[in-house]
Amino acid sequence: MNAPAFRHLDIPTLGEWLAGDEPLTLVDIRDPVSFAEGHIPGSRHLDNDSVPALFEVAPRDRPLVVVCYHGHSSQQAAAWLAGQGFAEVYSLDGGFTDWQLRHPDRVER
Template identity: 55%
Template sequence: MTSFQHMNVAQLHERLNEESLVIVDIRDPNTFAQGRVTKSQHLTNDNLADFLREADLDAPTVVVCYHGNSSQQAADFLASQDFTEVYSLDGGFTQWQLVYPEHVEK
């Protein structure tokens, strides 16, 4: 059974202004610096422990990668750490950038 859910870019766009929404981007630092979904924070192996310690486990959390593949493993991992509402962004940042270029932070 999968412990995370899928979210498409339109669903994320609808929920972008939710105060409690957490967006984590697991792409490499250079790519993250060049552009990311508005409000997203960079999640790396280096800051994972801090993130887990400080995170609100009940906040809806969306994992973003390049194309929506590796985010599934990361979302599954977060769900295994007792996060209650975890999503993998289908299509990843690549899809987001195509559909919502106005919501790309640099």
């Protein structure tokens, strides 16, 4: 049995989507302290406790982008979320670390 498909998303493309106000759901799976210290604007923290709330509010037909530290653990989360009925799921390559290096002025604290 194959894992549900997700796609890889690069930093420049996410930057374009956010600048163009593309409708998407952005979730950050890093630990709560790291998220509080800085995250991509518009993202929501996602952990085991907040998954049910995400399922209630996030449209399943809207692109869903998963962010972690470096783009590794977000792949597992993205595959799992794709299996939960989200039609278009992405894992951000390079994660928040790369985003913050490229866009220090686009970090919400």
